[in-house]
Amino acid sequence: MRDPRALALALVPAAIVVVTSVFVQTFAGRYELLGAAYAPLLNAGVLLRAFGMFASVILVWGLLRSRGASRPVLALAILSGPVSYGITAALDALSYFPVGQAAYYGINPIAMATVAGQCAAAAVAEMAWRWWSRHRGREVGSPVTWRIAAAFGAGLLTVFFTVLYQGGVPFFYVYQRGYMFLFT
Amino acid sequence: MPIAGPPAQPSRRAFLAGLAATVGAVGVAACSEQTGGRPVAVPVTENGDGDHPNLVVIVSDDHRWDHVGYHPDHPAFLSTPNLDRLAEQGMVANNAFVTTALCSPSRGTFLSGQYASQHGVQNNLTAWNPNTQTFFEPLMAAGYDCAFIGKWHMPGQLPDLRGVDTFITFTAEEGQGQYVDCPLLINGEMTQRPGTYITDDLTDLALEWIDSRPPGKPYALWLAHKAVHHRFIPPERFRGALADADLSNLPPESFAFLSLMDENIWEGTLGNVHNLYRRYNETLLGLDDQVGRLLDAVDLADTYFVYTSDNGYSWGEHVLTGKRWAYEENTRVPFVAAGPGIEPDTTDAMILNADVAPTLLEWAGVQGLPAAQGRSVADVLTGGDAIREEFLYEYFPDYPYHVPGMQAVRDDRWLYVEYDRGRAPQLFDIVADPRTQDDVAGENPEVAADMAARLQALRERVAAGGVV
Structure with a gap:
């Protein structure tokens, strides 16, 4: 990579997911150790982890764009959170299921939704960055284009149908049918 | 709302009646005392003659054992006056367990009396074996009118369930059903149910079925509710009823968003667990008043009435939501039985879901479920001694749950x-x-x-x- 700082920025979402995962796994149930801070810390931990999985690209997108990050680096920023979740989830699933099934776990509906969520978040961040850049007199194109709008809409719709619509139950059954097709 | 008549199965019924008569005759000759833990055989008549009591079993879903008003440690905000009324008239089992704390396997065990490893529905993905015998078959052969109303939720195609005159269930959401406007499959015919709430609707159908029984003929009703399974949607009349409930009864290891942990992420509890827990209990209020309607409709002088659940539920214990584990919150279920000869009392004897089928048959004075692995607890429920000191719990992996x-x-x-x-x-x-x-x-x-x-x-x- 030409810009190691950009690469590091692109990996921030992954770092959030990994650090919060370790924190939650380490301290969940340790209420005697954490005392009154137990519930607030654990709630913060799981919510921050969810943010890391679904939308954390929003933290780094503008910085990456300002640094002129390449498309692969921008793609890495979108995917590093979801992929780190998928990998840690698949590794965790090895405690419960054989290798093939654990690998399939890595592409579960939550994992799919995280990619979509990060795409939608990147679209929002791109709009904000363009608006901010234009405000500062830079020529970066319109903040709202059909591509950005499409990325935002498609991302939100995918999140909605995979995990929000009816509590994610219908898509969960689609995923389970895939499991049965592959493994039973 | 009329219920479609029973499917015509004259040849099967005639065959089963003949079989039952044969079994009964052999039973009288050969089984004058307990054999292998099975009920004592008594003469079986082809049609009910008044000596056979009616049987009503209500099985709820995910109702943990300590969330009933009669339990000494129930949450202070929870009131279940109708279940309490049943408990005041019957035997409360303090130590009732399921042999697998998961919907489908547990339901298979209730119906067959067998362990999940034997009846084959080991998780929510393995199919019901249509050759598995249920307690309905010998009951019908003995002259009972039998109805299965409510949640079937076992994988595979819905069976042509042998032994029932009326089979009402639902297929929405892979058999989980939905709380509002849930279409019902009534004796093979899918019917839309706009404007209905499922617990009330199923109870209406159960009451209609009871009302339409011919006089003098015994009946067996299996009423399996969706409540109080997720998505914990209470009836309109109880929505928000517990919005201000003090939830200090929740375990110290719980926290509001523990539903986002990988262990819990598939339990259908995404979101603030405290809110979901309130809704769980509000849904339970709706279930309780429907139990009361059914209780009002039967005469406990000639009807055995059982209330239990397919498994318990964790609300933060071990930082878990859901069921499946061997922990107490998952394996313990409420169990109350009332009826002829049962005095109001409590028992500490261990009772299993596998015991329900043999018990129903003993109450009915019927034999014919040879594969059952549970034992009749009819004697326990009238104050008799415990029949076991331990039990086997089994759970089979159920993808993708982290158990x-x-x-x-x-x-x-x-x-x-x-x-x-x-x-x-x-x-x-x-x-x-x-x-x-x-x-x-x-x-x-x-x-x-x-x-x-x-x-x-x-x-x-x-x-x-x-x-x-």
């Missing part, structure tokens, strides 16, 4: 659990540590070894089809 396969043995003091995939066994002292927080296997190696041996013996007995 390992496990087998356990539990007695009055210890819970010993062996897990799949190389996890170390655990031992809990239930008396000293009722929340099963501390694994004491390392400090009690002799107890652990003894429990391991007992687990193995139980495992072998169940695998051989033996009675437990």
